[in-house]
Amino acid sequence: MLEANNLAVEFAGRGRRARAVDGVNLSVGAGEIVALVGESGCGKTTLARTLLGLERPTSGEVRYDGSALSHRGRALKAYRRQVQLILQDPMGSLNPRQTVYEAVAEGPRIHGLPDEEQVVAEALSRAGLRPPERFFLRYPHELSGGQRQRVVIAGALALNPKVLIADEPVASLDASVRGEILALLLRLRNELGLSALVVTHDLGLAWNIADRVAVMYLGRIVESGPVEQILTAPQHPYTQALLSVLPESPDRIVLTGEPPDPTRIPTGCRFHPRCQLLASGKAAAAGIDTACHSEPLPILSSAADPQTACHLTLVDS
Template identity: 70%
Template sequence: MNPLLELKNLGVSYRTGGGEVTAVRGVDLRLDPGGTLGVAGESGSGKSTMAMSVLRLLPRSARVTGEILLDGEDVTTMRWGRLRAVRWAEASVVFQGAMHALNPVRRVGEQIAEPLRLHPPEKGKAPTDAEVDAKVAELLAQVDLPPSRAGAYPHELSGGQKQRVMIAMALACSPRLIIADEPTTALDVIVQAQVLALLSRLVAEQDIGLIMISHDLSVLAATCERIAVMYDGEIVEERPGAELMSAPRHEHSRALAAAFPTVGDPASRFAPATSTPLPPEPENRETPGGTPLLAAKDLRVSFRDRTGKRIHAVAGVDLAVHRDEIVALVGQSGSGKTTLARTLLGLQRPDSGQVSYDGDPVPSGGQGLRAYRRQVQLVLQDPASALNPAHTVYEAVAEGPRIHGLADERATVLKALEAAELRPPEKFLGRLPHELSGGQRQRVVIAGALALAPSVLVADEPVASLDASVRGEVLALLLRLRRRLGLAALVITHDLGLAWNIADRVAVMYRGELVETGTVEQVLLDPHHDYTKSLLAALPGGTAPRTAAGK
């Protein structure tokens, strides 16, 4: 069988002001028609550069060497007209950030139709509007969306629906190869499972070749026949997917596999994958008693949609976070968990119910609310958005102390950076966000919260946008902060592995309600509610056998 895609000694380098930087070196890969290949690696490993080189989507500063053979034809030597025909019609890309890849001011049906008009099925004959509309409806049906969604704008769709639209666009011209770049990043486990199942079905039904790029080995093992692991621009290991996931040979492959723990595996309980050893946590942390530090009682929050219909985002929630405790609030996108967090922080007024701190109701405004916000601090999901790109690290961390009029600003900033393990802190004061790694940026965000010496951190998806190894470092930092400073935390996440890694208790949210609450072992190893069971069933790597967890 002739390969659909073959890379021979592929090299890619970028011209920069400081000289030439090599991103990909000596890569040899092969994909047969209808085959599936996963490419794993962290940011900077070269995996996206390698994939984008297949359709010459790299910037002008890139220099490509070696051969890229698509159906035996070298992409690197194609003239522009031929390359334009190959894109979409023979190979297409599903980009990582659907919200950024879709035009926010155009209806999604128009965006799916665009490649159909650019590459008509019959050469030289433009399709009629009726033919295009029929094909768009067919493509939406293929990705399990109703044809009526063609009239929607991107902001009116959920994350999973936007990703399905991206897949529909990629399928528009019936390509033989699809390159999916992190297609499930930031999606909750159920939507992720749906998108992975959709891609697998399309590959099987339409005999499409699939290259999937991810830093999550469990996602690739669930979808791809083979996995190639990239590190520092090179392929360091390539083997059958299930085999590589269960018994990785290369040191970097092992680190990637360890970064996403198996729920129920006792080895990763209070032990996220990290290069820094952690003192052991108490094996059986007791369920806290007494007055909660932060609590919600019968909390209700609703909104009106564009039609005037009232949507109940939080529907009678009771939740407590005690001192020296980490609670994971888990659920799908749209379950109401972020609205609940905003209400707990005093950023959203409830329709009814009460939020209390250390037994006292939280004031609705004035100095009382200001004082409360010193004690309960928010850590945002995306450090790139949370930090002002024009502000130095010093300015970012000093903002809170200035607002609250704290004395000795510089000492406060240095202490907060030290607590967030940015060492030595003086080294980071003058740096701008773009001069930091993703993990360092998230530590700056955490330092900004710590600068006010809070009692509770509310962390909204604190590691969703981070690499696998950095994820472990940040989760380990949260555990050390709990141990050293006695900090309590409410961690909002769709990642059940994170809950297993660091949480004492889990609260599961579904359609505005808490449907199950208990210790991590109770909820994740012996779930009672059907929704909790569906979350666990959707995990790409599954869960460990009950016996492995000591049950």
């Protein structure tokens, strides 16, 4: 349904260009939920914005249902009806001066959909706000956090999209409400056949909702595959470090430093300045430490099979 092909997005900086997305292949199939995970600053949100058509790629392309995304007005408007965004902060997403009805009706009005009231009522009902008429005249401050997020989801559903891109959809919600929203997304996938790309730093969320997971570091996918395989037997040291912070993990891996500056991407493996395999001497013992510092790794494809961009896995294979 949705695909990134060799996608790159650069931003001008002070004398250098920041490579926020640096060669990404990623696909989301029909009825599939893919989790895009990684720490803050790795390029997840820029990739999501590019897939939505909010950023123009420097190179590569976005494809929807087999056709390349056009950034021309009418084509882009039609595309955004099919691919909708759900943001993490419902209070920031909703206009405090708009009623729930006005918030959900905004999209259908822009796209000129008929039977507005019926469309709004059906969207609210699908999002779990029933009876929908009870919420028409309420304002965001009169709702709970979970109800506000359901209104945001209803606003996306009102356009009957095929793909949802959810950027940290439960990050701002209480723990007691998160499960409800995740269950809602799974139900919408099952009932409506929706596809979804869920952007998150929470691997626990990915485990609970995703079919596949793609791990992003410094603008590039470094590991991807079926969620059960990647999260139970991670091959990339960065994925291993991310998983180690989960409560059930026996050994905590502490990465040194912050993610590198995207204007100064390291040579060789882009993770090598923080890699625990290099720091512990395991890379040297395997004879790959020089390669880690100097030899670039191949860009992963968008295939569903497990893939890892690490010199150690190349040696093992």
